[in-house]
């Protein structure tokens with residue numbers, strides 16, 4: 261069951277609008293817990309976003325407030341999407357930005373899946 265949205269959740273954020281079908285996306289996968297679609301500005305040959313259907317601002321909100329079934333369903337979907345994209349053999353990076361220090365742009369929890377080439381070091385130093 262999806263719990264009530266955090267008061268900090270902005271219902272007009274772009275991913276909420278995609279979930280409501282108000283704007284299009286290049287869909288990869290969907291189920292009862294998650295929607296996956298191609299990032300509009302890909303940073304690797306494979307760059308897909310996976311978002312939960314529930315209204316969660318970020319990883320912090322999701323991990324604290326989502327139900328066990330939502331969390332399990334979401335992360336099962338992330339793994340399934342990676343296998344659908346066939347990036348699990350050569351490897352991929354899963355990344356979630358939370359808040360200001362991580363430059364989170366869209367305030368609806370999402371996981372980036374990057375793959376299709378060697379991805380280099382884990383975190384670039386600020387320059």
Ligand code: AMP
Pocket residue numbers: 274285297298299300301302309356357363364365366367
């Ligand atoms: P983050 O900095 O983790 O919040 O990343 C947000 C990501 O959403 C960025 O990689 C954007 O390119 C991507 N993005 C923004 N708008 C759209 C959209 N309409 N469809 C697909 N990806 C989007």
